[in-house]
Amino acid sequence: MVEPASASGPPTDAPRAVVVTASDRAAAGEYTDRSGPVLVAGLRELGLRVDDPVVVPDGAPVEQALRDAVASGAALVVTTGGTGLGPRDRTPEATLAVLDRLVPGIAEALRADAVRRGVAAGVLSRGVAGVAGRTLVVNVAGSVGAARDALEVLGPVLPHAVAQVAGGDHPG
Template sequence: MTTKAPTDATPRVAQIIVASTRAAAGVYPDRTGPVIETWLLDRGWSVAALDVVPDGDRVGQALGAAIAAHCDLVITTGGTGVSPHDETPEQTLPHLDRLIPGLAEELRRRGAASTPLALLSRGYVGVARGRTVVVNLPGSTGGVRDGLAVLDDVLPHLIDQLHGLDHTP
C-alpha cells in the first residue's frame, strides 16, 4: 500500500533526526536519513530538515526543536538498540503526551520478519503537543525500510485524525 496525500491537501512538514555519534563526527556518511527523506518527498511531504546528531542529549534537543517548530511528523533513526550509547527512546519519551504502542509493536513485528534483531529495538511512537507524530526507527537501512512500510499503511489516517479530519480509513 502506498501512502496517499493528506485528505485536507494541507502541505505536511516532517523533520528527520539521525542519531549517530560516528556519522555526526564524519567518520562515515549516514545512509538512513536519505532513505527517509526520499520516502517522504515521494509522498508529498515537505522536509524541514535532516539533522545528523550524536547519540544522547542532542537527540532530545533536536526533537524538542522540531516539535516546537510545529512539524507534523518527526522520524528519528538510530539509537534504539541496547548498547550503552543508545538513548533515543529515553530522549523521546519526555516529549510524548500520548503513546501509540500498537504502532511501535508493529514496527518491531514487521522488522522481525526480516531479522530477529528487530525485537531488540526499544523505539517509541507517539504524539507530542497534540499535533506532532514522533516515530523512532532503527539505525539500519533495512530497519528503516521495514518501518516506512508500516507507516505507509497508517500515516495519512493518523495525521488526519490529529488535525480533526475524517475518521474513516
C-alpha cells in the first residue's frame, strides 16, 4: 500500500517508482527535462521511493528503459513525453511492446481530465497504461502541466492499483 510520505520522505520499504522522460532534446542535453522532476517530486509526496528521472530519446530507448525498470522490480513506471502525433512520438508503441495487459481507464481518465481543464489538445494524447509483470506503467504527456495534472488524477488510485498489481486483494 502506498502511504503518504512523512517529512523525512517515503519509508525504505515503500513501493519504488521509476520516471522515464522520453525526449530527444533532453537526452542530447539541448533541453532541460522539466516534467520528469515534477513527477518524481509528486510521486515522492504520494509515498513512493523514486530516483531522478531516466532521460532517453524517444523510440527504442524508451522500450529498453521500461524493460529495465520492470526487471528491477519497480512497482510503478511513469513516462513523460512522446505521446503526441509527431513523427518521433513513439512512447505508446514502446510501452505497448512491454505491457502484458492494458488498463485503459487510466489513460482515458488522464485525457478526460485534460479536456475538463480546458486543454483541448489533451484528446490528442496517445498515452496508454497497463501492467507489465508486477509493474504498473502509465504514459503522461510531456509538459509540466500534464505532469502536475496527472499526479492529481493518479494519486487517489495509485495505492489500490499498486497493491493489486503486487497481488493484493480489493479493500474490504
